[in-house]
Amino acid sequence: MAYATPDVRERSRPMTREEKKVILASSAGTIFEWYDFYLYGSLAAIIGAQFFTPFPEATRNVFALLAFAAGFIVRPFGALVFGSLGDLIGRKYTFLMTIVIMGVSTFIVGLLPNYYSWGIAAPIILIALRMLQGLALGGEYGGAAVYVAEHAPQNQRGYFTAFIQTTATLGLLLSLVVILMVQGYVNGNYPDQPVLDAAGVAVIGADGAPAMQKAFNAWGWRIPFLGSIVLLIVSLYIRMQMNESPAFKKMKEEGSASKAPMREAFGNWRNGKIALIALFGLTAGQAVVWYSGQFYALFFVQNVVKVDSFSANVFVAWSLILGTYGFIFFGRLSDRIGRKPIILGGCLLAAITYFPVFGFLTSTANPMLYNAHQTPIVVSADPADCSFQFNPVGTAKFTNSCDIIKAGLTARSANSDTVEAPAGSVASVKVGETLIAGYSGSAENAADEKKRFDGELNAALTAAGYPINAADNTTVAKASHFFDIFSGQKLTIVLTLTYLIILVTMVYGPIAAMLVELYPTRIRYSGLSLPYHIGNGWFGGLLPATAFAISAQSGNIYAGLWYAIVIAVMTLVIGAIFVPNNTHKKDIFAD
Structure with a gap:
């Protein structure tokens, strides 16, 4: 796909055919790369059950989300490595390396045996593969943003780079569509499978029969990962057709390339302060709004509001379809107003509206659960007995009576208050007027006590109106197929989720052009990649696990939203003071 490079410094004009090819080539490969990365996020609950089997459900969910976050934690290191390579050897060849690492890692996840086959080695290898994916993605985004921006007319950078901004959402959408198709086919054509414990033995249910799970949950989830090898081949072909960016060529021809882009970008205060402003005044807030609106919303609807996974994926997929054009709209608008x-x-709208919006999601998607929250639940516990149930290395055992009660309530999406009990006492919980004694997980009869406690808690919550038995809940939203959204309840859910996506497009649509404009060509790839991936990898990637743990500790299913709100407000204040105005008028070839 050889073509002559257009004069990218021309002012306003229609997008040329060659520029469309540049955007298509960059965006298509990036969509596939995001698809690979987000398969795990979409299947976090199912994968958690496969690879974190020994842990209680609440702890397992935290670990599953942390394994997802592991890919984000290492993204800044990928930004350092591949950002430097992109400024030294060029944008194109860095693209090729990142896509190979991502595609191969994703394929191996689909082959990886689960916990009862390989024991502790399985989750360790899983997290290692997630880290490789994160390294690759750390080098991908900066290169795509820089490559497209350096091909764009000066006053259309926001519009051009907005197409790159859609790739993350389109990659998520593609992963959801593939999951829904595979899930429907596998569950419709293969029988249910027994649930296995950590030793590979079938779990026996309360009725004395083996507990069963859908075939997709047992093994079908692997198919989307294995199928990514096809996307890898297509992505490699697309990337091989790309030419180097004109700005990089010009810099090389003039001999002005940096010999040490990392040191130049971050080793002096002049450039280092730009990274700090970009991180705290732009990308940190952008990240928490982005992940709240897409991933935490999906996790919340599925695991907290108790909408089944198929229906939750359908609702989120439709919200992505309806909201994705917002990236282009706000990217183009940013060319005009900044x-x-x-x-x-x-960030401001997110901070103001998150609590009412997520509360509205609960009341709409599961009215029975929302109404049950009106019943007071009080946990009485010695404060020393209550732990913060967030353990990224998996070494802690939450066996205190307070921890067990709070984990049990969180798994059932129950809201509760905590009152102080005498020191050394065993925690208890009162549901309405029913008092239930807790127990210590370290006691000799812990297994019997667990069975007694779970039975009493389920009975008390059922009496209070909680939909413990999902089959008895006729109020929860359910989609029977992808187009089953045309009812008042389901359309309201989709439109509410679409509002969250619109907030995502506001913060994310213009961010690539903004970051490109902050740095000169010689260190642009390195300079923008690190603050972007610290913001998105650390502030954003840790959001689902952190929010879930905060909710478990506080006893309120909405408390985790404070994490996103506080960071969004921080970015709002810092950005208003320190982020420069009118960068959209800058000539990025003049530096």
């Missing part, structure tokens, strides 16, 4: 007011406006 990037800063749109990004900070999205």
